[in-house]
């Protein structure tokens with residue numbers, strides 16, 4: 683089993699959206715996946731309630747429970763995604779330590795980019811590999827995103843090579859307890875998530891079961 687922790691200090695950067703989409707992508711590709719929801723807001727868990735039992739399973743937990751959850755998950759799961767709370771605190775550090783890889787979603791604004799610093803400190807403490815990802819990128823202009831790329835590069839952190847753009851389909855899908863993979867409302871959003879999932883698989887060393895994905 684591989685573990686991906688999705689961590690950032692800033693609220694609204696897209697941790698929950700990406701965690702749920704990646705775990706769902708894994709399930710649709712024939713893997714067993716679950717999401718650990720570390721956020722007391724329990725957004726991921728509430729989404730799973732709207733799905734009425736459809737996978738992936740979402741487990742609410744506090745960070746101290748992570749070692750036990752991970753040990754249990756290792757028995758049957760292929761992928762565990764940890765959706766952390768909007769803080770760079772001890773709980774986020776535990777989430778980083780539990781990870782095989784850390785994904786750090788950020789918006790392209792200066793306030794969000796400034797908030798990367800404490801998270802990068804945690805990453806360093808955890809000694810785990812990490813990649814920043816620009817989420818909510820405008821489909822209208824590339825100026826912000828070019829500045830953001832430079833700012834992230836200057837911090838010496840790897841950057842996911844594509845973007846997740848601002849698309850209403852992401853928001854709408856979560857409201858109905860789904861993902862863009864399931865609603866099919868926006869093919870561009872679907873392709874963005876498929877590409878991100880493929881990147882996660884390659885980064886974590888998960889074999890992509892293309893035959894299952896093709897019929898899902």
Ligand SMILES: Nc1ncnc2c1ncn2[C@@H]1O[C@H](COP(=O)(O)OP(=O)(O)OP(=O)(O)O)[C@@H](O)[C@H]1O
Nearest residue numbers: 693694695696697698699768818847848849852853
């Ligand atoms: N790429 C996107 N396009 C459009 N809406 C998005 C995108 N990413 C996230 N959102 C929306 O932005 C809001 C915040 O996203 P999300 O809840 O995933 O972030 P978070 O980092 O988990 O926030 P929180 O601090 O509340 O836990 C949600 O309403 C979500 O639907």
Ligand SMILES: [Mg+2]
Nearest residue numbers: 697698721725
């Ligand atoms: Mg969240």
